[in-house]
Amino acid sequence: MFKTVVEAALSKAIHFADRHERRIALAGAIWFVISIAAWMPQIPIPKVPYVTDRDSWIASAVWNTAWWAILHPMLDRRRTEMRAAQPDNDLSSQSDALD
Template sequence: MVFERLIALTERHERLISLIGAGWFACGCAVYAKFIMLPDLPFLTDEVVLYSGAAYNALWFGFGRPAAERHKKLKANPE
């Protein structure tokens, strides 16, 4: 039941989730390359921003998006 709701949410907002991941990763790369600076917050370093964006994208494009695509195909062809 929870999985079905999560899949429905990702189907509705798939483009937004992908754009957030791309923007997060781009900002992380810009921070790491010192193009922009982060505010002085504890535990928020350049590497944390970069690697968290990479992890988000790996989870979304590696697991979340393919699962949503499989679910769409199964829903379209219920064989």
């Protein structure tokens, strides 16, 4: 039962990440750039918790590392597995149309 619950949750998370892949990557990059820019005294950035805190660049670096090194490759593998599991109807319908 636990395995099916975990698999269902993982499947939902993968579908969410698949739909919002670019937004997740863009948000992580923006968070990292803003947290680094907050350290520059020449750029007046308002204080926002977890975005411009003293150690926010560490949290954003950890998030980007987790996304690009672990989660994104898992998403690509899962996407490849899901495509391989689907029947290849496009090629058969194209060959029937040519005959």
